[in-house]
Amino acid sequence: xxxxxxxxxxxxxxxxxxxxxxxxxxxxxxxxxxxxxxxxxxxxxxxxxxxxxxxxxxxxxxxxxxxxxxxxxxxxxxxxxxxxxxxxx
Numbered sequence: 687x688x689x690x691x692x693x694x695x696x697x698x699x700x701x702x703x704x705x706x707x708x709x710x711x712x713x714x715x716x717x718x719x720x721x722x723x724x725x726x727x728x729x730x731x732x733x734x735x736x737x738x739x740x741x742x743x744x745x746x747x748x749x750x751x752x753x754x755x756x757x758x759x760x761x762x763x764x765x766x767x768x769x770x771x772x773x774x775x
Contacts, residue, residue, distance in 0.1 A: 687770050692765030699758025704753035709744025714739065721745060 713719050718729035719741060727741035 688765055688768035691768060692762060695758050695761030695765050699755055699762060702747040702754045706744050706746040706751060709741050709747070713741060713744075 696724070712732060713730065716730050716732050716737070718731075719737075720728050720730075721741060722728075723745065727738045727745065730737045730741045
């Protein structure tokens with residue numbers, strides 16, 4: 687059980703920052719791409735593909751990461767504690 691809890695906590699911790707990183711990395715290749723905090727992204731095209739949805743999702747993931755990273759880190763610590771406790775029993 688501790689292993690499943692630990693893996694879930696790691697995924698919860700890393701998913702939002704990973705999406706932000708992908709959005710930032712790809713936005714450098716789209717010169718007309720505009721990010722907005724309160725509006726959808728615009729002008730984000732790469733190789734003929736409209737990636738406005740990805741940049742908008744990256745903006746939302748940036749805000750979510752302020753909560754998911756600390757909560758996920760606490761979950762990782764709890765998972766490690768549970769794993770150590772199961773190993774001693």
